[in-house]
Amino acid sequence: MAQISESEIRRIAEQAIEKLGEHATKANIEKVVHETVDRLQNEKMSTPSETVKIPHQHKSGERVIVTAFGKNKIGILAGLTGCLAATNCDVIDLSQKILKEFFTIMLLIDITHSAETFESIKQKLIETGEKFDLKVVVQHEQIFKSMHRI
Amino acid sequence: MQIELAEILETIRMTEVEHFDIRTVTMGINLKDCTSDNLETLKRNIYEKITRTASEHVKTAKLVESQYGISIANKRISITPLSLVADGFHPEDFVEIATVMDKAASELGIDYLGGYSALVQKGFSKGDLNLIKSIPETLSSTKHICSSINVATTKAGINMDAVYLMAKIIKQTAEKTADRDGIGCAKLVVFANVPEDNPFIAGAFHGVSEPDIVVNVGISGPGVILKAVQESPESDFATLSDRIRRMAFKITRAGEFIGRKVAELQNIPFGIVDISLAPTPMPGDSIADIIKAMGIEDVGGAGTTAALALLNDAVKRGGLMASSHVGGMSGAFIPVSEDDGMIKAAEKGNITLEKLEAMTSVCSVGIDMVAVPGDTSAEVIAGLIADECAIGVTNNKTTAVRVIPVPGKSVGQAADYGGLLGIAPVMPISKLNNSNFIKRGGRIPAPAKGINN
Numbered sequence: 069m070a071q072i073s074e075s076e077i078r079r080i081a082e083q084a085i086e087k088l089g090e091h092a093t094k095a096n097i098e099k100v101v102h103e104t105v106d107r108l109q110n111e112k113m114s115t116p117s118e119t120v121k122i123p124h125q126h127k128s129g130e131r132v133i134v135t136a137f138g139k140n141k142i143g144i145l146a147g148l149t150g151c152l153a154a155t156n157c158d159v160i161d162l163s164q165k166i167l168k169e170f171f172t173i174m175l176l177i178d179i180t181h182s183a184e185t186f187e188s189i190k191q192k193l194i195e196t197g198e199k200f201d202l203k204v205v206v207q208h209e210q211i212f213k214s215m216h217r218i
Numbered sequence: 219m220q221i222e223l224a225e226i227l228e229t230i231r232m233t234e235v236e237h238f239d240i241r242t243v244t245m246g247i248n249l250k251d252c253t254s255d256n257l258e259t260l261k262r263n264i265y266e267k268i269t270r271t272a273s274e275h276v277k278t279a280k281l282v283e284s285q286y287g288i289s290i291a292n293k294r295i296s297i298t299p300l301s302l303v304a305d306g307f308h309p310e311d312f313v314e315i316a317t318v319m320d321k322a323a324s325e326l327g328i329d330y331l332g333g334y335s336a337l338v339q340k341g342f343s344k345g346d347l348n349l350i351k352s353i354p355e356t357l358s359s360t361k362h363i364c365s366s367i368n369v370a371t372t373k374a375g376i377n378m379d380a381v382y383l384m385a386k387i388i389k390q391t392a393e394k395t396a397d398r399d400g401i402g403c404a405k406l407v408v409f410a411n412v413p414e415d416n417p418f419i420a421g422a423f424h425g426v427s428e429p430d431i432v433v434n435v436g437i438s439g440p441g442v443i444l445k446a447v448q449e450s451p452e453s454d455f456a457t458l459s460d461r462i463r464r465m466a467f468k469i470t471r472a473g474e475f476i477g478r479k480v481a482e483l484q485n486i487p488f489g490i491v492d493i494s495l496a497p498t499p500m501p502g503d504s505i506a507d508i509i510k511a512m513g514i515e516d517v518g519g520a521g522t523t524a525a526l527a528l529l530n531d532a533v534k535r536g537g538l539m540a541s542s543h544v545g546g547m548s549g550a551f552i553p554v555s556e557d558d559g560m561i562k563a564a565e566k567g568n569i570t571l572e573k574l575e576a577m578t579s580v581c582s583v584g585i586d587m588v589a590v591p592g593d594t595s596a597e598v599i600a601g602l603i604a605d606e607c608a609i610g611v612t613n614n615k616t617t618a619v620r621v622i623p624v625p626g627k628s629v630g631q632a633a634d635y636g637g638l639l640g641i642a643p644v645m646p647i648s649k650l651n652n653s654n655f656i657k658r659g660g661r662i663p664a665p666a667k668g669i670n671n
Contacts, residue, residue, distance in 0.1 A: 079485075135226055163223045174223050186285055205230055207287035209221065214475040215468045216225045 131209040138202035140171040151196040156182045236441035237503040241496045242292040243480050244417035246424035246432040249298040261318045268322040276327040282479045296422035297333030305345030309352035316356040323362035332422030334365035339374040357402035358394035364420035370410035370607035372614045375664035384408045385600035396625035399633035403622040410610030410617045416546040432489040435477030438496045439469040441503040447511040459532040466536025474541045492546030493537030497557040499640035506559025518569035527580035549582025555642035564643040584617040589642035592625040597653040
């Protein structure tokens with residue numbers, strides 16, 4: 069039988085209490101929740117390929133930091149930004165350093181308008197990096213704010 | 219640009235070079251609503267509650283790992299102490315329940331499940347006693363289940379009957395897993411003043427005052443602190459403390475952020491961040507190495523306890539500034555087998571049990587992951603536990619013992635457990651006869667400082 073997660077059951081119960089208002093007796097709530105859970109389970113069983121999904125993440129205002137390092141080569145910047153353009157990611161800021169032969173670049177990008185998921189953009193950037201022998205790290209900006217700002 | 223390149227590179231250096239990771243994201247699950255007087259119903263209730271509640275835990279943790287680029291080494295579950303949930307059942311029933319929980323953990327992809335526990339600082343209920351009796355069988359026949367027993371508190375004193383019983387249980391557990399160097403004992407810890415929101419294994423359980431479900435997080439990061447200490451080779455102690463504090467702030471922030479994200483995505487409240495520095499057997503990810511970098515030839519040398527006290531305090535200062543909800547153990551861990559520098563110091567004989575005991579008075583755990591000769595008597599192990607409890611109870615802090623009397627092995631040999639559990643060199647322990655003391659029985663009264671109202 070398809071599983072309904074604990075958090076979903078809790079949400080159903082909360083909504084039932086709200087809708088029932090003054091009729092929210094223990095028996096009534098139980099009845100509504102049971103009926104809803106049964107219906108949801110039947111729906112889930114009719115689409116067996118669908119597993120319980122992690123709640124959807126909004127992409128609005130999603131800023132991501134791409135860092136790449138390796139030996140300097142011609143075309144690195146073009147390669148990375150080309151990949152970003154192809155996935156419709158907006159480059160907001162860019163900073164790079166070349167120390168002797170060693171190359172480091174950091175790009176701040178906005179992925180809000182990309183049709184692709186974070187995971188897929190990340191994978192494409194890593195693959196692009198591999199062509200230039202670059203190590204590419206892709207992380208949401210929030211982690212840096214959380215670690216480096218009080 | 220708000221975030222500077224140097225800050226980004228520092229973060230990446232921490233994760234890629236200095237082994238900074240989140241040691242564990244632990245979901246605490248209340249099982250009080252699973253009770254039944256029918257064993258089959260109880261087993262089904264527990265299995266269903268765990269699998270239903272944690273169905274998205276591993277998946278969510280992996281998603282957060284990928285999005286923020288900080289790895290989460292372990293995804294764990296802690297449950298209400300099982301002695302409360304299954305009070306009234308027989309030892310063999312407890313083993314059956316453990317088997318079902320182990321199955322749930324396997325299916326969910328959970329690394330460890332903690333909460334095969336009882337709180338017996340003042341005495342045993344039937345359920346407590348039966349759970350304790352079942353520990354050797356459970357730990358030898360399951361893979362993911364971890365057990366912890368609290369035998370002392372500052373308020374209640376030390377239950378010496380429980381101390382002695384646990385020493386015998388440790389011996390039996392080692393014998394039951396003799397083919398794997400007594401690995402069952404690595405999943406069994408005896409506590410004084412146990413915290414109820416600890417996310418770290420083997421002592422994790424979901425306390426009775428916790429909400430229905432909660433996510434707690436435990437950080438790691440000795441490698442990051444080591445780097446900070448190495449970069450200040452000659453600075454005075456206040457400056458050294460400041461350097462450590464700054465790094466502790468950053469890693470705690472990262473830990474709390476990751477924990478909150480994992481909780482938020484599953485629509486579960488976030489509990490605490492445990493700011494214990496948890497080492498790994500990887501070179502450089504070691505508490506012992508930090509003490510060495512402070513200027514002591516090897517861990518165990520004179521000054522080691524002071525160095526550890528400074529480290530522990532500096533980490534707390536940074537951690538407390540970084541998070542409003544610091545909890546769990548929150549202090550440096552000094553497990554021998556799980557710390558590369560400790561392993562080497564134990565092999566050379568530089569660190570001894572006596573020095574470890576002194577160190578436990580200024581950090582968070584106690585005699586942790588220490589192998590002793592297989593022929594060590596239960597009374598001597600009980601004495602070791604009682605000593606640790608005395609330190610914890612008298613100083614109003616947590617202490618614990620996770621000791622492995624490795625069957626058939628003696629000083630000079632080692633037990634290799636692999637992975638995060640590492641290699642445990644067998645350490646010498648006093649063989650002096652203490653049985654008249656241990657066999658007195660009863661409780662050591664609570665210290666006067668425990669009566670503080």
